[in-house]
Amino acid sequence: MRRRSAEVLLIALISTGLSACALQGAPSFALFGAYFPDWMLVAALGILAAGAARVVMVATGLAEVIPFQLLTCVSVGVTISILVWLIWFAR
Numbered sequence: 001m002r003r004r005s006a007e008v009l010l011i012a013l014i015s016t017g018l019s020a021c022a023l024q025g026a027p028s029f030a031l032f033g034a035y036f037p038d039w040m041l042v043a044a045l046g047i048l049a050a051g052a053a054r055v056v057m058v059a060t061g062l063a064e065v066i067p068f069q070l071l072t073c074v075s076v077g078v079t080i081s082i083l084v085w086l087i088w089f090a091r
Contacts, residue, residue, distance in 0.1 A: 038089045042081045050077030 028035040053076040057063045066072055 038085070042085050042089070045084050046077040046081030049080035050074060053077070 028037050050073040053073045054063075054069070057066060057069065057072070063069060
């Protein structure tokens with residue numbers, strides 16, 4: 001009996017996570033007649049921002065001063081991605 005209650009509780013907890021799914025579909029935008037997911041554009045902008053951060057660090061000499069450059073560039077990319085998502089796509 002106790003095992004059955006635990007199973008029911010587990011199923012109820014798992015199904016609450018599914019309640020956020022919407023019927024309207026994935027967020028997307030039209031580009032050249034095709035629909036692309038929003039996250040693809042946000043990810044591409046984040047990758048470009050991380051690359052730009054690396055170029056700026058090397059050009060200014062910060063690459064020799066800042067430790068953990070990969071983590072720094074990834075952090076810049078993620079920050080830009082989140083900001084773009086919040087400003088442009090958050091409805």
